Amino acid sequence: MTSVVIVGGGPGGYEAALVGRQLGADVTLIDSDGIGGSAVITDCVPSKTLIAAAELMTEVGRANELGLMLRDGVRPEGLISPDLTAINQRVKGLAMEQSADIEERLVRHGVDVVKGFGRLDGSGAVVATTPDGGERRFEADSILVATGATPRTLPSAMPDGERILTWEQVYDLAETPTHLIVVGSGVTGLEFASAYLALGIPVTLVSSRDRVLPGEDADAAAVLEEVVTRKGMTVLGRSRMASVTRDGDTVTVTLEGGQSVTGSHCILALGSIPNTAGIGLETAGVETDKGGFVTVDRVSRTNVRGVYAAGDCTGVFMLASVAAMQGRIAMWHLLGDAVSPLDVWKVSSNVFTSPEIATVGTTQQQIDDGTYQAEIVMLPLATNPRAKMKGLHDGFVKLLVSPGSGRVVGGVVVGPNASELIHPVSVAITARMTADELAQAFTVYPSLSGSVAEVARRLHHFDR
Known part of the structure; x- marks a missing residue:
């Protein structure tokens, strides 16, 4: 029986584990942050649950146009307001339920799930540092690295978890922002800016580019920018952030031109960095690019025989669906099943704005x-x-x-x-x-x- 050790329990890791067991491999999955990874616990599932609440607010906002009013001429949107604490409780609850469901499925299919921080010990073994400080060593015929990525921060804009936040920290907000500043006009920044705007929170978007969503279709980005501006969002184009500071209950975002904007809270959406430091890649001889992303081919192989990688740590196409497919492809390839190389041209993606x-x-x-x-x-x-x-x-x-x-x-x-x-x-x-x-x-x-x-x-x- 082929032994496979997977480091990381996000979509790339857990989907690979299920395929590995389906094809008869002995699979161990080592994870330190919770099964499901950021996609389930701090990113995709939570953000889209938040957006679901925002979508309902948007739907209610169109009620009058469709001829819907309550008695005495009261508009429905006048009777609904967001309870951010309740929304965040539901967000975190659903995320943990989804994580538990995935872990239960893994165990049911015979995957050995180990809680701990995994690092490669050469190309044929992984050492897991467990929560009690102990170590366990796992020999492996093949290894899959699926350690994901984390929000990028800057020395001039460090999150404090209270008013200066990464997108992973927004679900612990203790109060509703009176004015939210979002730094970054990529997909993540626009999704949060759009969602909080729909929930009735004043939003200022700081964009270093000449338009929002610079990586998306220009016609689509133009429609979205026109819509969010019409709904009241302030979009500061060609405005590069120099620093973010906090003074009590006030957050100040200073721009490179010297101008500044103040608010009650700020979300930093500055991109992601791979979780590849300190996991033994150098010891195993696994190549990474200058950004720290693991270099892989279209069947998820690294340059080291028997070592594969999948998901955001590869930087190929940072979507949960792509991570899952990379993980499956890795297992199909290393276990000798029929496999088609990853074709990113066929990948459909979505920006969950309004x-x-x-x-x-x-x-x-x-x-x-x-x-x-x-x-x-x-x-x-x-x-x-x-x-x-x-x-x-x-x-x-x-x-x-x-x-x-x-x-x-x-x-x-x-x-x-x-x-x-x-x-x-x-x-x-x-x-x-x-x-x-x-x-x-x-x-x-x-x-x-x-x-x-x-x-x-x-x-x-x-x-x-």
């Missing part, structure tokens, strides 16, 4: 800079009958199609539940479908997904 932004495949930027060629059609969501019924005005569906074959090569959806609406586009790309084939699949009328089919129909060429 509205959501979902993308997959080739991007508009790649078309604009000449990397690829594609025909593009974009249809405003406001033209969709179901959107009109629901009082939705912001968003669009965009499809990118190869000019020769008519094959769908990319897509963007902006709107409520974009994370669900992107799936047919993702399937079309994976199955190498043409726009005509996508258009000919039935959609429900009326439905928001009907816009996906409508855009595909508009890409039809009689002579193709």
Whole structure:
């Protein structure tokens, strides 16, 4: 029986462990922070639970437009207000329940779950330092490193866990912010800024770039920035943070130009650093890049035979879904099962703002800079009958199609539940479908997904 030791219990680690047991390996999983990792305990599950509360506030805010009022002409949104303490209690409760469910499943399938800090001892063993200070050594035929990443901080902007916070610390807020400053206009920063804005909290976003979400579709980012600005968010573009300081109940963010903005709380969304220091990679000879991320190929192999890596510690595509797939691919490869190398082009991703932004495949930027060629059609969501019924005005569906074959090569959806609406586009790309084939699949009328089919129909060429 092949022995596999996995260091890290996030999606890359626990999904790999389940596959390893399915294929008959003897699997030990060593974890120090809680099964599920940051995705379950401090990042994806908590943030999306918080966002779920914000989404309901947004829905209620549209009630009057749909003709809904309580008796005596009172608007529903006037009767609802967020209890951040209760929201955070639910957030943390659901995270811990999910973590416990995953651990129970691992144990039920025969994975040896060890609580401790794992470090490689060469390429054939892992030593776990347990909570009582003891050590346990595990020999391994193969090792998977899946240690994740943590929020990046700067000496000039150090979190205190009370008013200057990383995104992992927001769920311990003891009071509702009176003015929240979010530093960083990437995905994480925008998700929190959008959520707290929807909960009725004044938000200022500090962005060092000329637009929000610089890594996302430019049309989608423009829609989102217009929406959040219309809803009252202050967006400080081209404003690089120099420092964040606290004086009592006041937090001051000083910008490089000398200007400053004050608030009651600040969330730092400055990116992530890999958890690769002190885990024995150098001893084992495992290569990392200048940022500390483990270098892997498309089947999750490192440069050292028998040592694999998966998830955020590789920096390949920092999504829970990608981490899980990297972990599965590693097990399939090392245990000799059929395996397809990771293809990040097929990865669908989502920004959980209001509205959501979902993308997959080739991007508009790649078309604009000449990397690829594609025909593009974009249809405003406001033209969709179901959107009109629901009082939705912001968003669009965009499809990118190869000019020769008519094959769908990319897509963007902006709107409520974009994370669900992107799936047919993702399937079309994976199955190498043409726009005509996508258009000919039935959609429900009326439905928001009907816009996906409508855009595909508009890409039809009689002579193709």
